Amino acid sequence: MRMKPSTPDGERGARARVPLRLGLAGGGTDLSPYCDEYGGAVLNATIDRYAYAFIEHSEDGQIHLVAPDVGTEEILSPDINALSEGQLTLHAGVMQRIATQYGGSRVAGLRITSFVDAPPGSGLGSSSALVVALVEAFTTWFELPLGPYDVAHLAFEIERIDLGLAGGRQDQYAATFGGINFMEFLAGDRVIVNPLRVSPAVLNELEASLLICFSGLSRRSEAIIEEQRRRMSTAAPDAIENLHRLKRDAIEMKEALLRGRVQQMATILNRSWDAKKRTADEISNSKIEELMEVGLSSGALGAKVSGAGGGGFLMFIVPPELRVRVTSALNNAGGSASTVHLTDRGAIGWFR
Numbered sequence: 001m002r003m004k005p006s007t008p009d010g011e012r013g014a015r016a017r018v019p020l021r022l023g024l025a026g027g028g029t030d031l032s033p034y035c036d037e038y039g040g041a042v043l044n045a046t047i048d049r050y051a052y053a054f055i056e057h058s059e060d061g062q063i064h065l066v067a068p069d070v071g072t073e074e075i076l077s078p079d080i081n082a083l084s085e086g087q088l089t090l091h092a093g094v095m096q097r098i099a100t101q102y103g104g105s106r107v108a109g110l111r112i113t114s115f116v117d118a119p120p121g122s123g124l125g126s127s128s129a130l131v132v133a134l135v136e137a138f139t140t141w142f143e144l145p146l147g148p149y150d151v152a153h154l155a156f157e158i159e160r161i162d163l164g165l166a167g168g169r170q171d172q173y174a175a176t177f178g179g180i181n182f183m184e185f186l187a188g189d190r191v192i193v194n195p196l197r198v199s200p201a202v203l204n205e206l207e208a209s210l211l212i213c214f215s216g217l218s219r220r221s222e223a224i225i226e227e228q229r230r231r232m233s234t235a236a237p238d239a240i241e242n243l244h245r246l247k248r249d250a251i252e253m254k255e256a257l258l259r260g261r262v263q264q265m266a267t268i269l270n271r272s273w274d275a276k277k278r279t280a281d282e283i284s285n286s287k288i289e290e291l292m293e294v295g296l297s298s299g300a301l302g303a304k305v306s307g308a309g310g311g312g313f314l315m316f317i318v319p320p321e322l323r324v325r326v327t328s329a330l331n332n333a334g335g336s337a338s339t340v341h342l343t344d345r346g347a348i349g350w351f352r
Contacts, residue, residue, distance in 0.1 A: 012351055015053070018176065018346065020046065025246070025268060026246055028168070029247045030169040034243050040247060047340045054114070064076075064110070065086060067091070080095065131155045156173075208320040211326060214335065215335060216287070239278070239279050263301060302317040
């Protein structure tokens, strides 16, 4: 498909913003080969942390890739094949795919700037959200006829297939659709996103009960995911059964949420964390366990790590009246705890 011509002048630029997410239940069941054989199920919710991408013309005709949050700026030749020489592999992957699929020369002479409201390895789906933001920015810039399923699937293919980065499927769809979604991952790359209609009172109670805490550890999830895949591929009984447990937990968590049973959600959260730790050896560590114990002993009802594990953010469900006490205890233990707000909007793109 050819890109529709756009006519931005020297002052015009495309912008995109997409939310990060909390994995409430079912994470890991969106990985192949499990979801291909058994079908995966994930419940997640987007939060008020975002990935941003901006596109504008460059004055010198070169390709400029700028990521101030990680302190990187690169100037590359307009030859699209030169992009692989840079450090910003996500940016390069998106540009190469857009060029290949929608017309090569159009990506030359552009300046692409991005940043994310969370560090790499946060467990909030930040890398995938950045890819979605870049895709959404290009979709806006070139006025591509892509709907949300198209954007999410394209981002998934760029990250997992083109770049060969290990991971599941939920992050790209959460960032694109936004809100609280129950997602089903089926054979043949079929994905069904079911937005949940949760009452305002229940949403308020859940939001008032949520607390996130950065462990201080940024981790690369590839080793954990590869171990999970290896256990799935060898049909290790304990790994498969724990993934079945995680999928059942996603279904039960959805039902508890729709009924407003936040305390039951906390119980499921604890059970899911126990099952998830059994799918790979490096999912937990002494720092994570210490923060978990501090949070639970100071009043939290349930806790788990958001994302693959090994570091990043922990998520707690806390009685709202005890949230300040739990926050203080976690911060005193070396964590960085904060409240979080749920969002109902996914990827958006606009011209400035």
